[in-house]
Amino acid sequence: MPALEARNLTKHYGSRAAVQDVSFGVEAGQTLVLLGPSGCGKTTLLRMLNRLVEPDAGVVLVDGHDARSQPPELLRRGMGYVIQQVGLLPHYTVAENVAVVPQLLGHAPAAVAARTEELLRRLHLPPEQFAHQYPHQLSGGQQQRVGLARALAADPPIILLDEPFGALDPITRASIRREFRELPELRRKTMVLVTHDVAEAFELADQILLLDAGQVQQLGPPRELLLRPANNFVRRFFGADQLALQLRVLRLADVLDELPDANDFQTPSTTQSESNIIPSTASIHDTLEKFSHTPAPVSGEPTVWVQVSKSTLRPLTNATLMAAFGRALRRLKNV
Amino acid sequence: MAGGGKLRPCHVLRAAHFLYFTVNILTELFAFWQAQADKLGQQTLQHIGLTAASLLAGVVVGVPLGLLLTRRPRLAPWVLGGAGVLQTIPSIALLGFLIPVLGIGPGPAIVALFLYSLLPIVRNTLAGIQGVDGAVVDAARGLGLTDGQVLRRVELPLALPVLLAGIRTAAVINVGVATLAAYVAAGGLGEFIFGGIALNNPAMILAGAIPAAALALLFDGALAGLQHLRGRRLWAGRALLLALPLLAGLYLLPRAASKLLAGFSPEFVGRADGLPGLRQLYGLNPSSVVLAPALVYEAVRSGDVDLIDGYSTDGRIRAYDLRVLRDDQHAFPPYQAVPVVRRQALEAHPELAPALARLAGQLSDSVMTELNYRVDIRHETPRAVAHDFLRRRGLWRAPQPATGAVIRLGSKIFGEQYILAEMYAALIKGYTNLRVEAKTGLGGTSICADALRTGAIDLYPEYTGTGLLVVLQPPPAVLDSLGPDPVAVLAYVRREYRRRYNLEWLAPLGFNNTYALLMRRQQAEQLGIRTVSELSAHLR
Numbered sequence: 001m002p003a004l005e006a007r008n009l010t011k012h013y014g015s016r017a018a019v020q021d022v023s024f025g026v027e028a029g030q031t032l033v034l035l036g037p038s039g040c041g042k043t044t045l046l047r048m049l050n051r052l053v054e055p056d057a058g059v060v061l062v063d064g065h066d067a068r069s070q071p072p073e074l075l076r077r078g079m080g081y082v083i084q085q086v087g088l089l090p091h092y093t094v095a096e097n098v099a100v101v102p103q104l105l106g107h108a109p110a111a112v113a114a115r116t117e118e119l120l121r122r123l124h125l126p127p128e129q130f131a132h133q134y135p136h137q138l139s140g141g142q143q144q145r146v147g148l149a150r151a152l153a154a155d156p157p158i159i160l161l162d163e164p165f166g167a168l169d170p171i172t173r174a175s176i177r178r179e180f181r182e183l184p185e186l187r188r189k190t191m192v193l194v195t196h197d198v199a200e201a202f203e204l205a206d207q208i209l210l211l212d213a214g215q216v217q218q219l220g221p222p223r224e225l226l227l228r229p230a231n232n233f234v235r236r237f238f239g240a241d242q243l244a245l246q247l248r249v250l251r252l253a254d255v256l257d258e259l260p261d262a263n264d265f266q267t268p269s270t271t272q273s274e275s276n277i278i279p280s281t282a283s284i285h286d287t288l289e290k291f292s293h294t295p296a297p298v299s300g301e302p303t304v305w306v307q308v309s310k311s312t313l314r315p316l317t318n319a320t321l322m323a324a325f326g327r328a329l330r331r332l333k334n335v
Numbered sequence: 336m337a338g339g340g341k342l343r344p345c346h347v348l349r350a351a352h353f354l355y356f357t358v359n360i361l362t363e364l365f366a367f368w369q370a371q372a373d374k375l376g377q378q379t380l381q382h383i384g385l386t387a388a389s390l391l392a393g394v395v396v397g398v399p400l401g402l403l404l405t406r407r408p409r410l411a412p413w414v415l416g417g418a419g420v421l422q423t424i425p426s427i428a429l430l431g432f433l434i435p436v437l438g439i440g441p442g443p444a445i446v447a448l449f450l451y452s453l454l455p456i457v458r459n460t461l462a463g464i465q466g467v468d469g470a471v472v473d474a475a476r477g478l479g480l481t482d483g484q485v486l487r488r489v490e491l492p493l494a495l496p497v498l499l500a501g502i503r504t505a506a507v508i509n510v511g512v513a514t515l516a517a518y519v520a521a522g523g524l525g526e527f528i529f530g531g532i533a534l535n536n537p538a539m540i541l542a543g544a545i546p547a548a549a550l551a552l553l554f555d556g557a558l559a560g561l562q563h564l565r566g567r568r569l570w571a572g573r574a575l576l577l578a579l580p581l582l583a584g585l586y587l588l589p590r591a592a593s594k595l596l597a598g599f600s601p602e603f604v605g606r607a608d609g610l611p612g613l614r615q616l617y618g619l620n621p622s623s624v625v626l627a628p629a630l631v632y633e634a635v636r637s638g639d640v641d642l643i644d645g646y647s648t649d650g651r652i653r654a655y656d657l658r659v660l661r662d663d664q665h666a667f668p669p670y671q672a673v674p675v676v677r678r679q680a681l682e683a684h685p686e687l688a689p690a691l692a693r694l695a696g697q698l699s700d701s702v703m704t705e706l707n708y709r710v711d712i713r714h715e716t717p718r719a720v721a722h723d724f725l726r727r728r729g730l731w732r733a734p735q736p737a738t739g740a741v742i743r744l745g746s747k748i749f750g751e752q753y754i755l756a757e758m759y760a761a762l763i764k765g766y767t768n769l770r771v772e773a774k775t776g777l778g779g780t781s782i783c784a785d786a787l788r789t790g791a792i793d794l795y796p797e798y799t800g801t802g803l804l805v806v807l808q809p810p811p812a813v814l815d816s817l818g819p820d821p822v823a824v825l826a827y828v829r830r831e832y833r834r835r836y837n838l839e840w841l842a843p844l845g846f847n848n849t850y851a852l853l854m855r856r857q858q859a860e861q862l863g864i865r866t867v868s869e870l871s872a873h874l875r
Contacts, residue, residue: 052477077479087474091492101478150478160477 001064003028003190004158009048009058011041011214018044020214021058026207028157031191033201036211037237042194045211046162049192050076062158077101080151080159080189084166086143088135094120094146095131101154112153119149122185141172145179152185159186161193165200177203198241202226202248210234223249227332247285250328252306252316256280258324258331259314276304277313284325291318363538364545371542374526379546381522384586386509386554389445391579393452393505398498400453401460402486411461418454426451426512430519439598439626439639441586444513444521451512452505459501463494495572499562502575503555510551514543520598520624520634522586524550529625533602594874595854597623598631598640608668609644609850616666617871632657635855642870647700647851648751650707658859659700660852663866669821670800670849672698674759678837680742680793687742688841690766691794693730694758695842703751703846710750717750721757732765739769745783745795746775751848755796780805788836798848802828802840821847 002025011019019041026032034042047053049060051072060067067075088097095116102112120127123145135143144164151159164180165173180186181204195201201208202222210217210225210233217237218230226245229235238245276294278287287304294302305313368375404411421429426447433443467490475489491498517525527543530536561575603609604625613619621642626634631643636655645652647659674691681688698706706724709715725731744760746752753775760771774792777783784806786792803809803817803824809831817823829840852867864870 050477052473071481073479073481075479076477081474081477083470083474083477085468085470085474087468087470087472087477089471089475089489090468100475100480104479104484147474 002026002061003030003063004049004192005061005064006045006049007059007061009045009055009060011044011048011053011055017214019048019055022209022211022214022216023058024207024209024216024219026190026192028190029188030206031193031204032207032209033205034192034194034211035198035201035205035208036196036217038196040211041214042196042211043162044214046160046192046194049160050079050081052076077105077154078156078158080154080156082144082147082151082159082161082164084163086135086147086167088143088146088150090135093132093134094125094138095127097135097146098149098153100150101156105154107154115153116149119152119185120146122183123149124179125149139172140168141176144168144176148180155185157188157190159189159191161191163194163196166195166197180204198238198245199248202245210237212237227329244285246329247288247325248283250284250325250332251280252278252282252284252287253280254332255284255321255324255328256306256308256314258327259316259320260323277307278304279307284321287316287321288318291321360538360541364541367538367542371527375542375546378522378524378526378543379550380585381516382510382513382524382547382550383582384584385441385444385448385513385516385521385523386506386550387579387582388441388586389448389509389513390452390502390506391576391583392445392449393456393509394502394576394579396449397453397456397501397505398460401457401498402464404457404461405464405490415454415458415461418457421450422454426515427518430515434519434630434633438637439520439630439634440624441516441521443519444516444523447515448509448512451508452502455501455504455508456498457501459497459504460494463497463501464490466497467493491572496562499558499572499575503558503562506554506558507551510547510554514547517601517625518627519630520626520639522624526601526604526625529601529627530605533600534605536605539605595621595641595870596639597621597642598626598634599623599644600628600631601625602628603644603850608666612666613852613867616664617867619867619871619874621874632853635853638855641854641858643853645851645853646848648703648707648846648848650704650709650711650750652704652853653708654712656856657853658856658865660854660859660864660870661866662849662851663868665819666867667850668800668804668819669824669847670798671821671825671843671847672703672755672796672798672845673825673843674755674794674841675787675797675802675832676794676839676841677787677790678833678839679790681839684740684742684767684769686767687763687769690762691759691841693762693766694844696845697728697730698845700846703848706754707751710754717753718757721754722761724754725758725761730762734761734764735766735768737764737768737770739767741770741772742794743772743774743792745777745786745792746773747780747783747795748776748778752796755844759794759796787838796844797840799824799828799840799843800849802832807831807835 005025007023009019009022010017022045024032034045036042044053048055049067051060051067062075062078089100092100098116098119099112102115116131117127120130125142125145130138130142135146138146144167148164165177168176177200193204205222207220208222208225209219212233218225218234225234226238226242226249229238276290278290290304291302294304301317301319303315303317306316308314400414404414424432429447429450430443433446437443437446471493472485472489475485480488513523514525514528516523517529524543524547528540528547531539531541531543558575599610604623624640631645632649632651632655634640635643635657645657651657652659676687676691706720709720710717722731742763744756746756756773756775760773763769763771774786777786777792777795780797780801783792783795783797787795799821807828813827817827825840825843832838832840852870854864859865862873864873
């Protein structure tokens, strides 16, 4: 049973359909990214999940229960909510902002304080420095971290995020996104994230739901959308970033079979330094990065070693990797 | 520096004059405050009370109304438009509309002030809530705050500075408008101000205006202080809601009740020959309220007050069945009605004086009151009333063929004067062959007096007290020597008018249109009060 499910959600504003008959399910601990151009209805769709917008038709099921079976406030207290503009309460301190939901839920003050401190520390906002500051004293990135801490404070199983990194400059954005991805708190969460940034979607999604004009164009794992687009819109949407996305989506495991000869297997030994061994789950993109950091040997090209199994490594050069990548792409698209 | 920088003797003189004038007024002002310290305190408390009560009502109604508009924006243009229209009604007119419904006293004053405070409070509540960052509200709702919690914990605290600015505006407006409360017997610092205006006494105006201005600054400053409290903003709102009823309570404090409540016009309260004179001569000291001259008669008729000042020949005395208390110790100055005529006209037309003299002594106070009643209350024409009177007295004669010179008749701009002018016109036409040209409705005393002196008119009816105080303006020593004696006053104005202007005061008509104390006849009879002395004894 999906932790969060939407069935046939539809919303009209006047005669304009913002969302038309959209259905999806998100399994517990998975991340669904709602992707699409501006005005495609993705934010409306997200806001129907916590009933900030009531659908004209269709239902939202949380753990199999109709979301309308409880008052919207109670529903929302069980779902974290992060928005692009952050929306911290300007008259509350950082600590008070983080503590809003636990307090609404009636948690004990001591527990609330401990939880707040823990979250701030984990999000790199040392409480002794930040707890008593007001939002206007923080940078944009710091504010968004507080927003995230606020959404996580009551440890809700579901988190909804509406372009959470959209208002940040590219450098801050990349670093916060990395922190976000690596935050242990979020590993267990069921998340629905709205973005129009394709790279962000591919980085964070287990599933992507691509929307246009309120209608689902394709729903599936990122590589499926990329390699087997359901229609022209999907193809065009990823067209510009095709290669970059493919490099991110394909893993070494996908291309190993395409490597020319299989007789230079090696067992791990001390001849390879730790730094040039790479797991087979790494993306092609990350492997190429690795090449650029690996110094060339006295003769020949820089080589990295792929950990094929516990006991075997295979050597890779830039040239062999790119050749195998090309063959793998052709194979995957033709399946 | 050009030559303009030079100090000339005339500048010095002007500056010295200004300085003298200022020092003079300030001295008078402090003397006035000292003499009226208890009244000043009482009026200030009343003023604070009126402002706070109306402000409280404004907040209690205006803030929820503003909040309603944030939830129902479609109503906003209607409600704000309505409040805006209320704001444009001149305050004195608004009071006028409210008096028929609410009578006189604090009721209409507080309601009027409340209505004025609505617009800024409603508008700023709306603007304040609408000014709250939508993302903040959205995030708060998304976190699971209920609508009520969003309002209390997010919208209201964030809108509070703007909301308080609206209350501040309303408070300053109300402190100013509350001066008008003195017109409807609701007290406040307007009592001094309107008394000062009526008496043309700048020190007295300042005695009320300065504390009123200080109060406005005080309210403004206190609310500004609340507005700029950071952090726990809602405390500011709570403090305000707590403080306003306490301040409003001040209004109730200083009212001491006596057996009868008097309602006096501001001029009467301030004039030496008004209430202060009565106090001195009779020891009369009733608890009293001040209200607009136009309202005193209504106030006594409706029973809001029991005793008023008025004019002894006013038609409403008859219409409202009031009793004039006899001024048995002559506290009020004599205001005998007398025709004043140019000497040239009397000499050129010897037949004029006998014709005019036919009316001498014909009109008693009660007869004149009756005639005024027919014109002012029953709306008969002055001419019809005048002719009817002459017929009944056997003075009427049909007009003779008009062949002679023109006599120009003047009058001031109120009913009694019109009636007298019509009587003189009829007498001149009936008893001489002079022609008559009426120039009635000439405005106030000074206009009539000037017209007569320059020969623009030949005669008009005047009152001895007015001629003495407004036209001749003798030094205080002379006024003291004349006292309240009607004969002495008439003799003095007659002599001085002859000497200065070559004008003649003929024989008095008989009535004395002076200040009078009035009570409802029924109550006066019940209490057995006919004279001011009896009133004074009753109150003691």
